Amino acid sequence: MITIIATALLSMAAMKGDAMDTARKSFNNCMIEVHNTAVGEKASPSAFIKTSDAACPTERAAYKEILVKSERSYGSSQTEAEKFASEEIQMIVDSIVTSFNENVESGAKLTPEK
Secondary structure (H helix, E strand, C coil): CHHHHHHHHHHHHHHHHHHHHHHHHHHHHHHHHHHHHHHHCCCCHHHHHHHHHHCCHHHHHHHHHHHHHHHHHCCCCHHHHHHHHHHHHHHHHHHHHHHHHHHCCCCCCCCCCC
């Protein structure tokens, strides 16, 4: 009986993790597409920063929503959860901006996650 309960709990945890990972990948891959397009167009770094701040609104919102729900489930306040989600999203954006600055001259493109 305990084994069945433990298996069910692990299965539910895996499903929760999968939804979060799927949302993260979707946002990250969208940002990679934005990066690759801007590299191809040889956009300026300042223009890319503006583009990246507004890019992928649907994927960004979905990822933020799932991050906030997850943090709230651990007992965080709404404010704390939103702050955490914003920081996680900003880390992805900052990573893409850094990659763009390194790749714009060479034309190197990023590979989306599978």
